Every structure is written in structure tokens, then in C-alpha cells.
Amino acid sequence: MLLGPMVDLARAVAARLIATALIVVAATAFSTQSSGAEPSYITVASTTSTQNSGLFRHILPKFTETSGIEVRVVAVGTGAAIRLARSGDADVLLVHHKASEEKFVAEGFGVRRYPVMFNDFVIVGPSADPARSAREPDAAKALVMIARVGAAFVSRGDNSGTHKREVEFWAMGGIDPSAASGTWYRQTGSGMGATLNVGAAMGAYALSDRSTWLSFANKRDLRVLVEGDPRLRNEYGVILISKKRHGHVKSREGQAFIDWLRSVAGRSAINGFRIGGKRLFTAIE
Amino acid sequence: MKTFPTSNPPVASLELGILPLELTGVGLVRDGKRVLKDLNCRIEGGASGQNADEPAKTFIIGPNGAGKTLFLKLCHGLIQPDEGEVRWYGPAANDGAMIKRRQAMVFQRPVLLRRTAWENIDFVLKIRGVTRAERADRCAELLQQTGLGRHASTQAQALSFGEQQRLALARALAPDPEILFLDEPTASLDPASAHLVEDLIDQAVTSGKKIVMSSHDLGQAKRLADEIIFIHRGRIKERAAAPAFFNGPKNDLARDFLEGKLLWWRRRSVYEEGEEQCC
Amino acid sequence: MQAFLDAFTAALRLVASGDQDLIRIILLSLKVSLSAVCIAALIGIPLGGLIALSRFPGRQALIVMFNALMGLPPVVVGLMVYVVLSRSGPFGVLNLLFTPTAMIIAQVILVLPIIVSLTRQTLHSLWLEYRETLQSVAATPAQCLAAVLWDGRFMLITAILVGLGRAIAEVGAVMIVGGNIDNVTRVMTTAIALEASKGDLALALGLGFILLMISMALNILAHGLTAFGEPERRS
Numbered sequence: 001m002l003l004g005p006m007v008d009l010a011r012a013v014a015a016r017l018i019a020t021a022l023i024v025v026a027a028t029a030f031s032t033q034s035s036g037a038e039p040s041y042i043t044v045a046s047t048t049s050t051q052n053s054g055l056f057r058h059i060l061p062k063f064t065e066t067s068g069i070e071v072r073v074v075a076v077g078t079g080a081a082i083r084l085a086r087s088g089d090a091d092v093l094l095v096h097h098k099a100s101e102e103k104f105v106a107e108g109f110g111v112r113r114y115p116v117m118f119n120d121f122v123i124v125g126p127s128a129d130p131a132r133s134a135r136e137p138d139a140a141k142a143l144v145m146i147a148r149v150g151a152a153f154v155s156r157g158d159n160s161g162t163h164k165r166e167v168e169f170w171a172m173g174g175i176d177p178s179a180a181s182g183t184w185y186r187q188t189g190s191g192m193g194a195t196l197n198v199g200a201a202m203g204a205y206a207l208s209d210r211s212t213w214l215s216f217a218n219k220r221d222l223r224v225l226v227e228g229d230p231r232l233r234n235e236y237g238v239i240l241i242s243k244k245r246h247g248h249v250k251s252r253e254g255q256a257f258i259d260w261l262r263s264v265a266g267r268s269a270i271n272g273f274r275i276g277g278k279r280l281f282t283a284i285e
Numbered sequence: 286m287k288t289f290p291t292s293n294p295p296v297a298s299l300e301l302g303i304l305p306l307e308l309t310g311v312g313l314v315r316d317g318k319r320v321l322k323d324l325n326c327r328i329e330g331g332a333s334g335q336n337a338d339e340p341a342k343t344f345i346i347g348p349n350g351a352g353k354t355l356f357l358k359l360c361h362g363l364i365q366p367d368e369g370e371v372r373w374y375g376p377a378a379n380d381g382a383m384i385k386r387r388q389a390m391v392f393q394r395p396v397l398l399r400r401t402a403w404e405n406i407d408f409v410l411k412i413r414g415v416t417r418a419e420r421a422d423r424c425a426e427l428l429q430q431t432g433l434g435r436h437a438s439t440q441a442q443a444l445s446f447g448e449q450q451r452l453a454l455a456r457a458l459a460p461d462p463e464i465l466f467l468d469e470p471t472a473s474l475d476p477a478s479a480h481l482v483e484d485l486i487d488q489a490v491t492s493g494k495k496i497v498m499s500s501h502d503l504g505q506a507k508r509l510a511d512e513i514i515f516i517h518r519g520r521i522k523e524r525a526a527a528p529a530f531f532n533g534p535k536n537d538l539a540r541d542f543l544e545g546k547l548l549w550w551r552r553r554s555v556y557e558e559g560e561e562q563c564c
Numbered sequence: 565m566q567a568f569l570d571a572f573t574a575a576l577r578l579v580a581s582g583d584q585d586l587i588r589i590i591l592l593s594l595k596v597s598l599s600a601v602c603i604a605a606l607i608g609i610p611l612g613g614l615i616a617l618s619r620f621p622g623r624q625a626l627i628v629m630f631n632a633l634m635g636l637p638p639v640v641v642g643l644m645v646y647v648v649l650s651r652s653g654p655f656g657v658l659n660l661l662f663t664p665t666a667m668i669i670a671q672v673i674l675v676l677p678i679i680v681s682l683t684r685q686t687l688h689s690l691w692l693e694y695r696e697t698l699q700s701v702a703a704t705p706a707q708c709l710a711a712v713l714w715d716g717r718f719m720l721i722t723a724i725l726v727g728l729g730r731a732i733a734e735v736g737a738v739m740i741v742g743g744n745i746d747n748v749t750r751v752m753t754t755a756i757a758l759e760a761s762k763g764d765l766a767l768a769l770g771l772g773f774i775l776l777m778i779s780m781a782l783n784i785l786a787h788g789l790t791a792f793g794e795p796e797r798r799s
Binding site: 043048051052056057072073074075086087088089190191192193194196197200215216217218219246248 | 650651652653656659661662743744745746748758760761762763764765
Binding site: 386408 | 693694696697699700701702703704707711715
């Protein structure tokens, strides 16, 4: 029978093929790094709210088209984004907690803070609204009402811009919710979307930025209950990381990005981003 | 009977020998028990050339648990003695590598590599640095000689037990050793298979190899052995030329053993003599 | 059940559309995880074999260490690699953070203990079977290792598949060191996490289904190779 040797041969070939495949795959693993002159890019440390809403997908191609600079966005909470920027792992910081941003610049990590755009925070909650906080014009009072009845409230608890603002509102109402952590006050320690998922499942209240809320697809029984308090304004600032701190920062490209965001073209791109006909961010002149 | 090919051995048989082998005061301790005691013996080269008077086939016999397997493994260098010395005195014996290369062993339950019959033989030649062409010739020759010619590309594990034993023998013979240790090579074979193995042993002797094998088959020992080493409870009780031993052993225990009277209950304890479980 | 149905249709729609983004994400997932597993196998299999065959002081400690490392949380590995590759870290100058290479490095660290431990375990049993025979034919330690590795090669497929399963399914490490950057370091798992955080559970689950199918395809492929390559046994 010829079959035996044929199968042996096929086996030997198969063994060699596997070995070759292993080596090829291992080799390609490192090939991407050595592809020579890559198109220039900058890394932007930003927040989940801007990424989850889809803003970057809308505006970044426009910038890349005019400048030839690719923008790579690492979206984490504001606190984590600032930490990334401090370590020099980003060229530009785009976050939404003014006090932290100004501290970042004052400490010499950033060149200068520019306001870019704003939207607002909203308090969302179950339509049954056990705290009867709907249409309360004062956001701090609304939180006090929630705390008084001990209605479930989910917090980011991740040191993000939204979380920091939420803590400020509790303080305005004279409440320390962390004492109730684990009972009606639940800290998820995760992003806005993940927190809203928990809130939707529990029928809990939450503070959210409007853009994440509008683009969030799993709302279930949650709706916007409190909005319009001027203190709920949510402003985003953009900062170029200081070359004095981190010599490798791509200052020229980073500054080009910041300049573009603040230009007419950039502002109209931001204002032109809509979901369901609603504008999510308003550019600041 | 086919003759063992001596025309073109892959490892020059003109190499200097490592025999004789001498055990002096060898003892072995396992789990706190002395399983081999005070072994003293000298094993000369096979019955060829200047050793024409020496026995070619030395049989190790004794009851189960006497220490036969351990004795062979000690000689082969797979285990080191706790007392005494196992030493080779041949002209090539000052070369440690040569001592390893010039001997081979077949175990009672042969362990074959999970490869084809051909590859099992090829492997031992390869690790000795034999060239590809020589290996091919030698493998074909040995498979033919052991009656496994048509099983060259059969997986060793798929062979019958008798075929596996012959393959193990072929593999041991491949590098043309000077001395061959065989541990009960026909123990679990049917008579026909056992006969084939005995033929192969005879052929190896014809080509000048020294055989040291254990056996519990007294008929086989009578048929094949040139001399007998009788072991009981880890001690060598008698060593004699085969005819003399079978005609009238000097040792009482050996006489009882030959008469089938050396029964298990006469042992002091199973454990003391339980050599197989020690390794 | 409706949720699963939605997820399934989402998966089908995605696959049917041949979405460019999806294809890119799948290819990057495969590239990162397969590379990591290959590298881990090239290091881990010989290392596991060496530990299986040899005796040296600290061997037991090494075995225990690798067994324990199998349970290392991906997030911890991600953080460790982040700290090392960060611009402020010792290897910051390499500029590897937020690249596929960084993700591969993290996954190699995740997969290596699995491959080492399973290889050691598998080859140890084979070594117990082979040891006396190989010593008898005077094989050198290197030849023993080679023989055990070669004859155990099909048994090692399982070790590699378990490693691949861990690599392709983990999200914690690649999220941290890759950054989930669109078009650059977004893989299946980070995309799933992103869609889940957007509240698009159907799409997230749909991507999960696709990941499952890919994982299954890889397993079937490996199984087929084994069945084809492993010699049949009569006994």
C-alpha cells in the first residue's frame, strides 16, 4: 500500500507547516513596529464621556484630513487621564474638571488650559421617582431629597470629572454619602456607561453627563429628572502637555490639534455633532 | 538461521572493549532496607577471540523479589550502589562515554518511544551521531533480522507485545554493544514469540556479544545458559557453570529453588525482598 | 431570551455586512493573541520541559510559582506592563505603550505560566515513562528533552489552546496597555467592553458571539491537526 508513506509524508509536511506558521506569526508580531516612517500621530488622554458619545469619531477625521495628523484617543476617567498625562503617556489632555485641570497646569505639567466646549450634567432616575425630585431646579436640593428617602443612587466612584462634580453637589447639600456607601449609595468604580447600566438595572438615580446619557442605549426605565441648574454646566478643557516636563511630547502637532479645536472649523465640527437631532456639545468661542 | 551481520557495523566493533565488569562489596539500600548485600562478582567478555573459554550467556536466576532486576540495573549503571563499587576494567573503560555506549539493556516491559518501529531504532543511532545513510541501512537490516520488516512505519505502541519485545531487542542491538543486559526478555511472551527472541539472543552471541540476562524460566536457562548466578534475598548464593548448577547445586536454597520448594512463605517478609517496588 | 435573540441577529448582521471596522478588530485580536501565544509557547514549552526533566534546587518553588501565576489577574499584569512601559517607567523610551506590541507583551506574561505549568505536567508523565530507556541508551540531557518534547508534541496542543483561550478572552490587560484606541489597539474584548459601556448590550453580546465562533474555529482547527497528526493507536 502506498497510503502509509503518503500519510507519513503528509504528517511531516503538516508538522513543518505548523512550525513555519508559528515562526511567521511570531515574526509579524513585531513587524508593525518596524514599518518605518509612520504618519505622524498624537495621543490624547480623554474621558469616556467624549468617546462613548461618538464625538471623536465625528470630529477627528476632519482634523486628520486637514492636518495629516492622526489622533489616538485613550479614553479613561478624568482622574486616570490626568495621571496618564502626568506620566507623559499622552501629548494632549482633554478632560472636564476645571479645578483639576488648573492644578495640572499650575504644577507645570501642562502648558495652558483652553476651554473647548461644554454641555451639562443631568440627574437621571427611575420614572416612579420615589424621591419626588423631578423638575427640582436646584441640583443640590434634589440630591438631598434622594438622600432623605434613601432612594438608590449609583455613583461613578472612580475619581472622574463626573464623580468629582457629584461629590461637590453632595457637599453643597451638606450630605456625606460615603457614610451610606453600600446601602442606598452605590459606588460602581467604573465608567459612566457601566454605571448607567447598573443604575438601569437597579432603578437607581445617577448623575450623568448629557452626551453619554443621550447616546446610552440601555436606558430602560431611567429618564432625566433634574436639569437646567446653571451649576450643572460641564465644561471641557484642553491642555498641551509641557515639553519641559516630558521632552518627547509632540508639541507642534498637539498645539495644532488644540488650535484646530478652537478654530471655526473645529467649533463647527463640534457643534455639528448630533444624536437624534440633538446637539451634544457646544463649542466655546 | 540468519547470521548476525558483522560486515559493516555502524559503530566500529573494532573499538576497544569495556569488559570485564567487576562488582566489589556492592550493597543497595531502598527505603531503609538493604535489598542487595555484599555482591562480589566479575563478568568477563563474551566467548570470542581471546575469551574463548568464558561463558557467553550468564543467567541471573532466583525467586521473585530476589533482586535480579536491581542487579542488572546496577551493572548497567542505571542505579548507583550505596556500598561498594561497580567498575569496568576493559581497555576502553577509562572513557566514561564509551562505558555508556558499549552496553545496552532491554527491560522486562520494554518502553518504546511513541514513534514508528523504524524511528525507535533510528533514534538510538542518531544520538550516537551515525550518519543518515548508515542509519537507514542499519534500521532496515535490524527490522529485517527481527522479523519486523513490514512494520517499519507502524507505531511501536500498535505492535503486539512479542513484536514490541523484538523491537526493543533490535533497538538495543542497533549501536552494536559489547554487552547486553536482558531482564526477563521472554517473560510474558507466547512460546513462538519467545522462540524468536531466543534466536535473536543466539545471533547476538554469535557476533561476539556478552549476554547477561535474568530469567525465571528454568527450562530456558537450561537450554541457553552457559553459567548461572543464583540470587536469593539480595545475595549471590551460588555461581556455577550451567551444567554443574543444574546437575547438583551446592547451595541448599538453590536446590530447593530448582525443586520448586522455595516457596513464598519461607521468605521473612515480602517487603524486605520487594525489589520491584523500590525503583 | 429576547436579549440573546437580539444579540444573535446583531452578530449575524455584523458578519453579513463585512464591516471593515469589525474585520480590523478581529484581525488585530487574532494577531495579538496568536503572537502572544506563539512567543509564550516558544519560551514556555522548552522551559516547562526543562523543569519536568531536571532536578535542581528551587525546582519545587519554581513549580509552585508558575502554578500560582496562572491565576494572575489580567488587570494586575496590565498595570505592571503599564508601569514598565510608561514614559515615566524604565522602558518608556521604547514608546511601546498603547501599541499592539505592548498588548502582546502583557498577554505573553499572562499566557506563559499556563503553558509552562501544563507543559511541565504533561511532559513529566511522559518523562517518567521514558526516563530509564533514555538513560539506558545514553541520551544526553538535551537529547532527552528533545525526545520528550517531540513525542509529547500533540499532547501540548491542549496547553497552547488553554493559553490561547486566556489570551483572546482577557480584557483587563489589553485595555490598560493598549488603551482601546480606535483603529490602533481596539480588539474584540475591549470593543465588547466599550459597547457594553455605551449600553448597546445587543452589539456587545453580538461581538461576544463572534469571539466565541472564532475561538471555536481555532479549537476545531487545532483538534483537526491533532487528529490528523497524532499516530493512531491500536492497543
